[in-house]
Amino acid sequence: MSAVLIDGKILAMALKARVRDEISRLKSEFDLTPGLGVVLVGHDPASEIYVRNKGIASVEAGMNSFEYKLPATATQDEVLAQVRQLNEDTNVHGFLVQFPVPDQISQQAVIDAISPEKDADGLHPLNAGRLASGLPAMVPATPMGCLIMAKHALGGDLSGKHAVIIGRSNLVGKPIAQLLLAENCTVTICHSRSHDLPALCREADILVAAVGRPEMVRGDWVKPGAVVIDVGINRIPAPERGEGKTRLVGDVAFAEAAEIASAITPVPGGVGLMTVACLMRNAVVAAARQSGVSLSSDF
Ligand code: NDP
Numbered sequence: 001m002s003a004v005l006i007d008g009k010i011l012a013m014a015l016k017a018r019v020r021d022e023i024s025r026l027k028s029e030f031d032l033t034p035g036l037g038v039v040l041v042g043h044d045p046a047s048e049i050y051v052r053n054k055g056i057a058s059v060e061a062g063m064n065s066f067e068y069k070l071p072a073t074a075t076q077d078e079v080l081a082q083v084r085q086l087n088e089d090t091n092v093h094g095f096l097v098q099f100p101v102p103d104q105i106s107q108q109a110v111i112d113a114i115s116p117e118k119d120a121d122g123l124h125p126l127n128a129g130r131l132a133s134g135l136p137a138m139v140p141a142t143p144m145g146c147l148i149m150a151k152h153a154l155g156g157d158l159s160g161k162h163a164v165i166i167g168r169s170n171l172v173g174k175p176i177a178q179l180l181l182a183e184n185c186t187v188t189i190c191h192s193r194s195h196d197l198p199a200l201c202r203e204a205d206i207l208v209a210a211v212g213r214p215e216m217v218r219g220d221w222v223k224p225g226a227v228v229i230d231v232g233i234n235r236i237p238a239p240e241r242g243e244g245k246t247r248l249v250g251d252v253a254f255a256e257a258a259e260i261a262s263a264i265t266p267v268p269g270g271v272g273l274m275t276v277a278c279l280m281r282n283a284v285v286a287a288a289r290q291s292g293v294s295l296s297s298d299f
Pocket of ligand 1 (some may be wrong): 142166167168169170171172173190191192193194197210211212213231232233234271272273275
């Protein structure tokens with residue numbers, strides 16, 4: 001492997017330390033303890049793990065953590081009532097509803113009901129619009145994590161780089177595109193209807209894969225020296241580890257791409273770790289904005 005590893009563990013630890021420091025300052029100077037809420041509907045095992053990790057990270061950071069569990073049979077009205085209650089709760093500065101939600105509930109109706117200033121996942125249309133308009137917004141955590149990693153790999157300045165993003169979801173692809181555009185990148189967004197994806201990817205100084213297809217991006221899709229950010233988290237069978245065992249891989253064929261790129265994020269141990277740290281940061285930003293308190297200039 002010739003590429004430098006962009007280590008999510010180290011970068012997330014550094015960000016979490018800054019979040020912890022900022023929270024202790026908010027507590028001591030303003031008697032303000034940020035609170036992050038998570039609503040879980042049903043018993044999706046992966047979601048239960050995410051929610052538990054978010055709770056642990058919140059407490060470690062020194063903030064208040066609130067968890068609300070609704071049964072898989074919960075109606076849309078019940079979920080919306082929970083959202084409205086959190087909109088009103090002054091101890092909760094940011095919250096999210098863990099997706100996916102069961103089929104009887106409209107994900108968009110849930111997103112629309114969240115108060116934009118408490119929208120810890122940055123999914124509300126108002127936040128998406130503010131981000132696109134270059135206005136202060138709640139920014140989705142995973143895209144923010146990708147941006148921090150790309151800047152780390154490139155010494156902070158992304159200006160003029162050609163960023164190619166595979167994926168156009170509201171959660172990942174589109175907000176990453178907006179963030180990179182705001183950093184003066186030239187941005188290409190690819191999706192399932194794009195023609196000759198390998199050729200488009202080979203144009204990229206920064207290649208972001210947010211597709212959800214295991215190891216789709218091959219080594220020869222990568223421009224020599226590119227920075228590769230792999231957002232994908234895919235569980236695939238791993239018979240070499242024993243019967244029925246699985247392992248996690250990204251959307252990028254890591255070993256191949258690492259021979260060509262200048263820097264690359266691993267899976268696991270990459271973007272996923274940054275997501276939690278950025279979510280913590282969002283809760284602090286939300287708490288400060290709602291309380292009219294300024295954050296440290298370098299936060
Ligand atoms: P979505 O399924 O919402 O979006 C996938 C995108 O990939 C779509 O825009 C789709 O195009 C595009 N796509 C699908 N197949 C192809 C293809 N063959 N060629 C080109 N584009 C394709 O997924 P998300 O954006 O929510 O997530 C993407 C990945 O990131 C997943 O693996 C997910 O698990 C992971 N993820 C990781 C997080 C983390 O913390 N690391 C957080 C969130 C997600 P189209 O729009 O045309 O359908």
